[in-house]
Amino acid sequence: MMQMVGKKVGEGGCSEVFEWGGGNEQIVKVAKGNTIADAVKREFSNSMLVWENGLPAPRPYEFLEVDGRPSIVMERVHGESLMEHFFRYLMQSPSEIDQTDDNEDVIKITARLLSETHRMNNLPLPSQKEMMVHSIRSAGYLSEFEKVQVIEHLKGLPFKKQVCHGDPNPGNIMVRGDHAVLIDWMNASTGNPEADLAEYIIMIRYAILPPHTPSSAVARFDSLREHIIEVFCEEYRRLSGNSLDEVEDWIMPVAARKLCADAIGEEEKALLLAEIRSRL
Template structure:
């Protein structure tokens, strides 16, 4: 193994994260099913937003380690918003309570997205094209259902703003009090409503990972709509874009998630039930 490769720091569906060279850099090392092209696209996206002045990890280079493609970036020291939520969930039921600081974590996500959406980078891939591809490829839906979802998408207005594509709490790291947004693989130019719908769908329909205390799913169910409300209100305060304008994007984005391999069968069945009720 390459001598520059250090301690493993994390892992996702497509790659593993390791220290690189020294403790100021990391390498995102692709798994066997992830091509260099995918990392090259992510590197280009990250470079574009970094050059635009967004608070993101500085990209350094593309390389290979034992035949596996890798992307070297600045290392960000700080916990993710996802880690903050998990700390809350792991507390005993007697101590666990949703507080103003938890609301603030939600507002941080809304503020980060509003900042991203205030930029335009025409070189980014077109959002609408990728969405159509996912909808046509989505499992579980019939051909007629796919056609009706695509027709819904085609009726929506077209915008040309920078979008992240995967605004989950694990992709926002807190460096001191500054949010740093990572993982730009799905970045595009398009409608901010798609990012907002992606976040709302995740909060409303996600299934928590195993290993949590048995009462946590019930607790999370009790705060799901509160999280969405705080998030939507903060984003509207900053941009004027209201929840009702995002609502019409929920079906296309839920259908897109049916084509994602990183979520489980139970969550996909929840999404499918929602889509069919709306259609």
């Protein structure tokens, strides 16, 4: 099996990504030790379901093990992630930024992909609220009483049955030419679109850039955070025709769910914790 694994082409909080099969059209996502086989099987099942229903997702091919680690063989998306685009933008000099006029268009890509995803209803995906309750209960940082308060708030929110991605961060959006796709459907669910929107808002508002990021880029991102959120929300509202009045109610439970994420550090979790406690 290992002879089919090529060079490493990416890495996230839960997996490493390698070329697969000696060609250039497939990759294999190999789980890290913090991800159990059932979670990878769920990602494969979710990915197959959304791909078969025409949502903007790469094609999954096979669930297997690579060197004893649960893995998924998938279509390779040749292109650039929005994360890579944003970092390149932040690193530009002021004179280069003055010449950049497409950054708002890039922000709108996420709104477009989510509005397209949320139009799909009633796919047999896991329950969003059940997944969130499990994550909140297993997260550290909050006291048991605080967890009960957050879960009671969550259970009181309206119940919907739309397809939600669960992790619409810029690293999970790949752009190839004029098209974009959402990758990493492990946390996909049937539920409330407002949770996806709250996830995006929280991420932009509280994300901590890597420690090697130049201070000028950090300052530029800090100055743009609320503008990015505004552009995203306005585009989603325009495309979906929905008001975003309910999104605010999802900020607290989504932030609580994120406390169990391996991909974010202690500084960001401290910000999320303060946000949660300010709302309790």
